[in-house]
Amino acid sequence: MELSDYARALAAANQALGDIAARRETFWGNPKYLPFDLVKGVCSLTVSQEDIADAAARLERFRPFIQARFPETEETGGLIESPLRPIPAMQRALEDAWGCPIPGRLCLKMDSHLAVARSVKARGGIYEVLKHGEDLALAAGKLRLTDDYACLAGDDMRDFFHQYTIQVGSTGNLGLSIGISGAALGFQVKVHMSADAKQWKKDLLRAHGVQVLEYRDDYSRAVAEGRKASDADPNSYFVDDERSKDLFLGYAVAAGRLEVQLRQQGIPVDAEHPLLVYIPAGVGGAPGGVTYGLKQVFGDNVHCFFTEPVLCPSVLLGFATGRYEKANVHDFGLSGQTEADGLACASPSGFVTRLDENLVSGCFTVRDQRLYDFMGLLHRAEDILIEPSSCAAFIGPAALNTWLRCQQYREAHGLTDRVMAQSTQICWATGGSLVPDKIWAQYLSHC
Numbered sequence: 001m002e003l004s005d006y007a008r009a010l011a012a013a014n015q016a017l018g019d020i021a022a023r024r025e026t027f028w029g030n031p032k033y034l035p036f037d038l039v040k041g042v043c044s045l046t047v048s049q050e051d052i053a054d055a056a057a058r059l060e061r062f063r064p065f066i067q068a069r070f071p072e073t074e075e076t077g078g079l080i081e082s083p084l085r086p087i088p089a090m091q092r093a094l095e096d097a098w099g100c101p102i103p104g105r106l107c108l109k110m111d112s113h114l115a116v117a118r119s120v121k122a123r124g125g126i127y128e129v130l131k132h133g134e135d136l137a138l139a140a141g142k143l144r145l146t147d148d149y150a151c152l153a154g155d156d157m158r159d160f161f162h163q164y165t166i167q168v169g170s171t172g173n174l175g176l177s178i179g180i181s182g183a184a185l186g187f188q189v190k191v192h193m194s195a196d197a198k199q200w201k202k203d204l205l206r207a208h209g210v211q212v213l214e215y216r217d218d219y220s221r222a223v224a225e226g227r228k229a230s231d232a233d234p235n236s237y238f239v240d241d242e243r244s245k246d247l248f249l250g251y252a253v254a255a256g257r258l259e260v261q262l263r264q265q266g267i268p269v270d271a272e273h274p275l276l277v278y279i280p281a282g283v284g285g286a287p288g289g290v291t292y293g294l295k296q297v298f299g300d301n302v303h304c305f306f307t308e309p310v311l312c313p314s315v316l317l318g319f320a321t322g323r324y325e326k327a328n329v330h331d332f333g334l335s336g337q338t339e340a341d342g343l344a345c346a347s348p349s350g351f352v353t354r355l356d357e358n359l360v361s362g363c364f365t366v367r368d369q370r371l372y373d374f375m376g377l378l379h380r381a382e383d384i385l386i387e388p389s390s391c392a393a394f395i396g397p398a399a400l401n402t403w404l405r406c407q408q409y410r411e412a413h414g415l416t417d418r419v420m421a422q423s424t425q426i427c428w429a430t431g432g433s434l435v436p437d438k439i440w441a442q443y444l445s446h447c
């Protein structure tokens with residue numbers, strides 16, 4: 001595949017973009033990264049702290065419904081949240097594999113095990129479905145904000161929601177979260193899936209009564225087709241992964257919850273004890289929303305990095321080229337094809353790349369084979385299985401401390417050896433535990 005003219009010029013001028021075009025792993029430090037105080041005011045015009053608090057309150061209201069519909073949330077009273085788990089054995093395994101020390105405390109944020117959808121999409125996707133359901137029910141006079149939302153699990157409400165359709169374009173996991181939660185309320189759900197979507201994810205959706213439409217093209221096409229089909233039906237609502245503020249808010253709520261978990265585990269976060277977070281990125285919504293929330297809570301004491309496949313670094317390109325949603329991995333001669341199906345988006349979200357452009361610290365790219373290497377290490381060291389896409393997170397702690405080009409970021413932001421030794425590094429496990437056993441066996445044969 002040929003480079004476009006603009007990509008050729010940028011690849012010659014910028015080292016990280018040169019690496020991208022040459023299909024080498026790289027680190028891109030964000031030259032537009034700014035102290036949070038300088039960014040806060042402008043950002044909050046688009047997404048404010050009140051918006052995030054409103055989303056958190058909505059999820060609180062829905063807890064009785066979630067508990068009623070999803071018995072696995074009985075124990076948490078309808079709260080869908082994942083453990084934050086220290087992974088010292090994985091830390092040692094990474095040190096051995098990379099031949100360098102990984103300082104601080106390494107933790108795994110296990111969205112791979114989130115109730116209902118077993119991926120980070122259980123945050124944004126389910127939130128948006130619930131919000132849409134609430135909007136419809138309120139408008140029809142079938143619900144009041146002060147009601148016990150367990151009433152939404154009744155047959156009459158199911159019939160009410162069944163008049164409406166929700167549609168979404170997905171590489172897999174977003175479809176699963178929208179499909180499962182939409183069907184739980186009673187909605188008809190149509191999921192438009194790209195060629196990268198795994199067969200087992202399609203099968204699982206169909207088993208939930210979801211209509212799956214398949215395209216031989218990439219993700220952007222699936223989204224475009226879904227948007228078109230939905231716009232043509234007045235009773236249909238489209239969950240727009242490339243533009244949705246509600247999805248973003250669902251992800252952002254994670255930050256306040258993480259703050260509580262860190263406090264409960266006695267882990268300090270301040271200038272002397274920074275938090276470093278590594279999140280795999282597809283279209284950018286999940287890592288973008290989580291990052292946005294984390295910056296609101298921890299400001300400059302949190303450093304957020306996105307991780308993407310070498311052949312599909314769309315969010316990195318959206319930021320680094322300044323072309324936002326117009327950036328495309330094909331312009332850099334890349335196929336966009338990757339084993340990390342959850343990250344296979346050729347173009348990023350314009351909404352997220354604009355909103356987070358001064359907040360994200362940088363992006364790493366990682367080769368597909370390493371995803372399996374990380375998967376095997378984690379499996380052997382901690383007996384935890386997460387899907388290849390989410391294993392991209394591990395490039396962060398491994399590379400930040402070894403690659404020469406990451407040194408500049410560390411030096412510029414006071415991340416000295418002493419401070420790093422007191423840091424907490426979190427790899428965000430964005431998906432995994434819904435993978436069928438047969439598929440795990442296939443995955444593990446690559447490790």
Ligand SMILES: *Cc1c(COP(=O)(O)O)cnc(C)c1O
Nearest residue numbers: 173282283284285286342430431
């Ligand atoms: C969707 C997904 C991501 C990234 O989320 P985006 O919103 O597409 O950036 C990362 N990992 C997994 C497993 C996912 O399913």
